[in-house]
Structures are given as C-alpha cells and as structure tokens.
Amino acid sequence: MKTNIEKVQKLAKDLRKGYPRSPRKKLGGYVIAARCIDKCRAMLLGMNGDYNYWPCSLASQWFSFTGITPDQLKDVIATGATDEEIAEWIMRASKITDADAILKWNNTMRDTRLSDMSLQAQQYLEEYIPKFVPNHRPVYVWFDVYDLEEERL
DSSP states (O other), rough: OOHHHHHHHHHHHOOTTTTTOTTOOOBBBBBSSSHHHHEEEEEETTOOOOOOOSHHHHHHHHHHHHOHHHHHHHHHHHOOOOOHHHHHHHHOOOOOHHHHHHHHHHHHHHHHOOGGGGGHHHHHHHHHHHHHSOTTSSSOHHHHHHHHTTTTO
16 A cells, blocks of 8 residues: 555654653544554654554554554555544454443553563563653553653653
8 A cells, every 4th residue: 555645744743752642542432542543654754763653562452452453554544544534444443343342441451550461561661660750750550651751641
C-alpha cells in the first residue's frame, strides 16, 4: 500500500520533540490505540525519535487483544486516515465485538500494577523507572510510568 506522505504529515506528531498520547487516551473504544497511531505516523515519517511503533510491549497487548496486526494498522495509517477514520476501521477490524469485554480489558490495562506484570517486565521496569521517572513521583500502575516520564502527571 502506498503511503500518502502529505496526509500523514498533517496528522503526525514529531516524537523527536514531543510525546505520543497517553496510553490512557482511547481511540476506537480502546486505550493504547491512540498512542500506537501517534508512534506509527511518526515512524512512517522518520520522526519517531526514541519511540518504536513495533515491537512495543504496550502495543503488543492491544494487538493481541484485538487481533489486529501491526502491519494492518500501519497500512491504514499510511493512507493518511484521520483518527476518526482509523477509529471506525478499528471497530470493524477488531475480533472483539462485545462492548463489555472491551470495557473490562481497558480497565485491566489501566489498573495493571507492576507486580501483576511478567517477571521479565518487572525486571526491566526495575531499572527503567529510576532512570526516567522523577524520583519524587510514585508509580502505582503501569500507565503511570508513561504519564510521569512524559510529564502528563
């Protein structure tokens, strides 16, 4: 699929100079999705800085739950689709159709404590947090790591 650079440029955030949206921000009914879109648009334009669209442990949770693949989402984003168009596509493409299941998953993601994560993730975050999260700010749940580091909390 051909990338529509002009359209993507109008919508993309330069992640070398700023941050993607919070993982808490919903798009198409899902947390994490808006952040994935920001990172993908930036990656398509070479403006992703230190951010990876794929592979990404956070995004992998969303891709796994919805059944959407990183390449499928990238192909839609590359057309220059707006957030609204992508949200509509996500609702059609996701294997999850039950609104209650989506709500429960969103809340599970929002409420995931570090101690609920895999041992490998805990080991990684044990070193990551002191380096990148202000030391006077407690981390209560996984999403706090992103929002504290990116100065939203």
